[in-house]
């Protein structure tokens with residue numbers, strides 16, 4: 127399940143460099159996550175890095191993007207051709 131950023135975001139920018147998939151960018155009002163690039167950190171880490179660093183808990187799972195761990199790993203592979211995942215569920 128891809129993550130999303132809620133309106134609680136204070137645009138501190140802490141999450142952006144944590145994402146190995148470059149899924150996070152600065153939006154018009156709050157930071158945003160590109161669901162096509164978010165793998166819930168599957169492929170890199172056991173837990174979601176953006177959620178860990180966010181000081182206001184604004185990074186949350188997005189129920190509109192239900193995906194299995196296998197689908198998330200497949201997404202990671204398409205984003206990182208030729209690389210080996212460092213974390214597989």
Ligand code: SF4
Pocket residue numbers: 128129144145146147148149150159163164165166167168174175176177185
């Ligand atoms: S959950 Fe992981 S992959 Fe998804 S946006 Fe956050 S840091 Fe990036």
Ligand code: SF4
Pocket residue numbers: 131134135136137138139140141142157179180181182183184185
């Ligand atoms: S870490 Fe949290 S508050 Fe900071 S930019 Fe990211 S979502 Fe917004």
